[in-house]
Amino acid sequence: MDMLANVVEELGRVSENPSPEAVGRMMKLLRNVFFPNLYRETAPGPAERMVAAILEEQTGSRDTADAFVAELPAIRDLLYKDVAAVAHNDPAVTSIAEIVLSYPAITVMMHYRVAHSLLEMGVAMLPRMITELAHSATGVDIHPAAKIGEYFAIDHGTGIVVGATSIIGDHVMLYQGVTLGAKNFSYDSDGRPIDKPRHPILEDNVTVYSNTSILGRVTVGHDTVVGGNVWLTHDVPPFSRILQTNAVTEPIFEHGAGI
Amino acid sequence: MDMLANVVEELGRVSENPSPEAVGRMMKLLRNVFFPNLYRETAPGPAERMVAAILEEQTGSRDTADAFVAELPAIRDLLYKDVAAVAHNDPAVTSIAEIVLSYPAITVMMHYRVAHSLLEMGVAMLPRMITELAHSATGVDIHPAAKIGEYFAIDHGTGIVVGATSIIGDHVMLYQGVTLGAKNFSYDSDGRPIDKPRHPILEDNVTVYSNTSILGRVTVGHDTVVGGNVWLTHDVPPFSRILQTNAVTEPIFEHGAGI
Amino acid sequence: MDMLANVVEELGRVSENPSPEAVGRMMKLLRNVFFPNLYRETAPGPAERMVAAILEEQTGSRDTADAFVAELPAIRDLLYKDVAAVAHNDPAVTSIAEIVLSYPAITVMMHYRVAHSLLEMGVAMLPRMITELAHSATGVDIHPAAKIGEYFAIDHGTGIVVGATSIIGDHVMLYQGVTLGAKNFSYDSDGRPIDKPRHPILEDNVTVYSNTSILGRVTVGHDTVVGGNVWLTHDVPPFSRILQTNAVTEPIFEHGAGI
Amino acid sequence: MDMLANVVEELGRVSENPSPEAVGRMMKLLRNVFFPNLYRETAPGPAERMVAAILEEQTGSRDTADAFVAELPAIRDLLYKDVAAVAHNDPAVTSIAEIVLSYPAITVMMHYRVAHSLLEMGVAMLPRMITELAHSATGVDIHPAAKIGEYFAIDHGTGIVVGATSIIGDHVMLYQGVTLGAKNFSYDSDGRPIDKPRHPILEDNVTVYSNTSILGRVTVGHDTVVGGNVWLTHDVPPFSRILQTNAVTEPIFEHGAGI
Amino acid sequence: MDMLANVVEELGRVSENPSPEAVGRMMKLLRNVFFPNLYRETAPGPAERMVAAILEEQTGSRDTADAFVAELPAIRDLLYKDVAAVAHNDPAVTSIAEIVLSYPAITVMMHYRVAHSLLEMGVAMLPRMITELAHSATGVDIHPAAKIGEYFAIDHGTGIVVGATSIIGDHVMLYQGVTLGAKNFSYDSDGRPIDKPRHPILEDNVTVYSNTSILGRVTVGHDTVVGGNVWLTHDVPPFSRILQTNAVTEPIFEHGAGI
């Protein structure tokens, strides 16, 4: 396997990488920027300047840092819409503060929306480290390169995977364990897998229930509901409802027999 | 969307919320109370008093704090039964200490049983923060309002979701990725989703295998086994066995073709 | 339930257990040993000696500590092959460093390969604590007793479970939510579940897609692809392709109806 | 030297001692009890209960813990008088908060007054650990057994030593580097030094300037000022002023010659 | 005593004060700004921006923060001259790095010169907290309001006190335990001590040896050496040498008699 030689060679070189601790501190500061009445370790203005300083250090570019800070109000608006979407989709919610403080959805989306913004500015490595922080904390893995519209909601979240070339419209809701994945891919002449569109497109107003896998560059039409535990690898027209074919039920003759 | 206006308004107000650090410290002290021979940072008696002090501070109520401490022996008894249930269901167990120290099940149940007890006393916000701590650490998300009987067992756990109005009997075992979720819900005149019974009831002696989703206010009768990867949205009589209909198997003609 | 008496009795005894903090420090040092150009908190030579010291302290055996250090180069070789396997299977990879720094796969495999090596040397308790660290951080739960070949790849990982008696060949790829589990087991005369082979065997070149459950001592033949969301409890011949039978699609007549 | 045999013997035995970390936490909580408007990590009520819990754990006695908490208002009154004394003696003070937040005097006196109270209740080991914490932070070493009246002031403090049998009246001010020490002592038949009154008595309204040493069981009468750099080993009547005899001044003939 | 009423009243009000943790972080960042080749936690440019952000937050003024950052090169030049002065005065120095990394002098002067600069800009409370940090770490207490010239050197430092209205010229060296203090002061009609010039003036090229106390608004002329353990309360002309009058020596007749 040629790839092993690459691994040995690349890991044999000294490399300079972003510091995970700095990334963690930056995300904590951003909580103060986005939700200044809930998190008050640092005032929003100074927090923005510290974020800029950390970004400048980790990327080596002051322009990038300043450009990112200029994006913060827009990211905040998107995040508030995500909060609204969660509130809209969960009857157990008792207050907006509860969503921000104890729903993984907001942790996930804050990390994703920040990482996506940085990736669009051409920042390397950092965006993936940011989403991986959220992945480790919540079990939700959204690639920073995925495109996600407004009012995106997830509930419990654990096990959700959204691949790098996924495109998600507005008002989409994903339940736990949903995969938007790739089915297969081909290799270039150097044996490296080719990075081309290979993940699903979900149009507006799509809901996907728990543990369903949608794979490949398929399009799920708008205003569609996909039930749970479905394995979906083909296009779906708008206004559809997809369900797993019924499971069989048998009586148990021996008590406690297992399955 | 009206909900966004709510979000902006509520997040624009200064609010006083429990401290996540204090919650974390309280849960660490409770380990010493429940398992004094395994965790010995703090002696059980003083640990209880510190728990009471933290609770008083975070809830603003000394009565609540004292009432909770009075509940600790009962919670401990429930936890020990959960430990016994895990031991009963996993042949890989080599000692009881191993379960407490390295099975996520005990982390999950300690947080859930404490949070449920606090919720029953009328404490706000704190219970959800407590279960979210366990969710982040283990990938298991049990809503503190769910009702769970004795001898509850989970194994690896990741991805389990138990919704707020679920009712679970005694001797129930859930494998990883199982969802006890809601199918749908309606909205009140203000556009807020209505909180009413919408999650499943599992009677005594039910086992649910990995990645199965059970949705809506359905009842799974006692002494039933639900196989894995099943999408279940209807009632099941006692003594049943539910299985996914068989998958199809085809020969692969091209080696390495993907799916 | 007799098991409860065991629980109460065993937890009533004072016991001496490994320190989770020491285990965490050891794993952090091992990052420096395996990837000295990416993690540079401690030079590799001294890091090895500190690892040995921690192991000696936690196991009480200097011989074990020295034997483990002698295994480190072999574990490192296995890890580099796992890195190569991830690179081979994900088109989104932009550099090898990115894999090590931001893919949970490497966290998982570093913990598993270290824990498996210690378990083979007869070390108790510690191996499970090590894999549980990775489980908590990544949502992937691989039992240290499982046997896993070379070039093992997982991608997002969350929800993967690999049971204690699983046997996995070379060049195997598991997607998120895959369970290699047990179907049932019997009890000995003391009411303790019997630990015997009860998890699947996956031969070389097997790929299993997201959320599939494979249960029991079944063999999945080499060069096989198992699709996602499949419930598989029987043997599969080599060169197979297993798919969930198709889900049904219905038009939605009422907009926003849920499922 | 017989004492070495004692050292080897006593250090060869396993002993159970208070935890320095717990002591540090307790003192931090007490800041919240004494100065609730300046330090707000913990509300005063819960802080008192946590202090009680820590004390119970470290001393093994709940009675001691409760008795100490009952003393807190009295200790607080004494501390406020010490703050007033500092304000009275330093023209550089701009606010009372400044004294509490940035004068070592208050750190010193909070530790001493707490330690002295515990020592009077018969608590062993802990009082010395508490004053040593302040000694390390401020360079001021007041033995918990010393008796100190009201309105005690120190300014910069570094180097002040107040021995175990010292007795200090009200309105006393000590500048930096002042020693209230012992001149000599005798040994018992086992070769251990005998603990009897051997440090000075300072009556009310005494001020001692920097770097002066007062040694032995001498009495400095009330309303007396002792200048700096004096070596004083005899009694002084009330209303005295003690000065070092004048230093000699010589012209320097060679520039930069040193001394 | 009226002052006690003030204390009780002021401490009874809620007040907003700078965070000691933030101050500590700021000083750590400044090490990276001043000595970028020795401390490399943060690159100098970003470190400056983070310092500005912390200052803005703690003082509530962005102008102050920006003004302070503009002063940093000047402060750095002064600090380097202090380093040179230490190197000039200690034969035990083996490298400049050794001075910065292991001499308290540089810790002291970095904190003093930063605090003095902030005080001159009119910042309240913060300067005293900064110098008190250095006081606690080194035992050297220099009031931020004191004026100190270039090439200031201290050696071991412990116990040095430099009062608020002291004026120190260039090329001055103070040994450990030296006090530049006040002798007395008067009170205003409210019973508050009056803040007017009351500490010594040391002209250029003055050296003061260990444990000497110089008190009151006296002037020590340039090119003067003051020996150790002197109590000095009067003016000294330039080019002087001041010594303690000789101590008496007596034979000891009884061995081990003490003093």
Place this chain on the structure above:
Amino acid sequence: MDMLANVVEELGRVSENPSPEAVGRMMKLLRNVFFPNLYRETAPGPAERMVAAILEEQTGSRDTADAFVAELPAIRDLLYKDVAAVAHNDPAVTSIAEIVLSYPAITVMMHYRVAHSLLEMGVAMLPRMITELAHSATGVDIHPAAKIGEYFAIDHGTGIVVGATSIIGDHVMLYQGVTLGAKNFSYDSDGRPIDKPRHPILEDNVTVYSNTSILGRVTVGHDTVVGGNVWLTHDVPPFSRILQTNAVTEPIFEHGAGI
């Protein structure tokens, strides 16, 4: 001033220095090696191996690390004698554990004896960083190059300075604020001060009381007592007793007049 050019030049170069955090961790491990029954974070055997690993990393030399570990029993014997000397000289001692846990003397001597041993092996920079750690914690500054005999005792310690070329015999006791310093020194042709013997020699059985300064290469003969606040710059024969000439006492005519 040429020295400034040196400072600017040397600080302008990137340099690799020992990590203060690593030094701190090493000293904490050594507490476990020297006092295994009082500090039990790490077992003595593994603690020694970790110390060796840290030393190897910080010095870059495995031989040095191994040589130092071989010295540990000898250092421990010296430390125990220092503990015995403290016990012999302080009637307030209630147990040996109290000395180790709450007397700065043992912190000081542990750091000095370790640093001195490393310096003798030719290790650079590290020894000064080690003694500076103790200096900051205790206010006692003993240069690692000083030579100190057995049974060395200090009591409160703050402000003690022992210069680099000092030589101290057995059974010597120094009280707080004592300086063993240099009087003057000359410069080489490059303007660097020359490092030659310039600090005092104290023979066996010498006691020096508080705040006394002994300067220059003078010899204090054995069995001598030097009183406090003395300025001593000449040789003293054995069996001497040195006292400050008496201070003058005057009646105070005006109450509260200051000095």
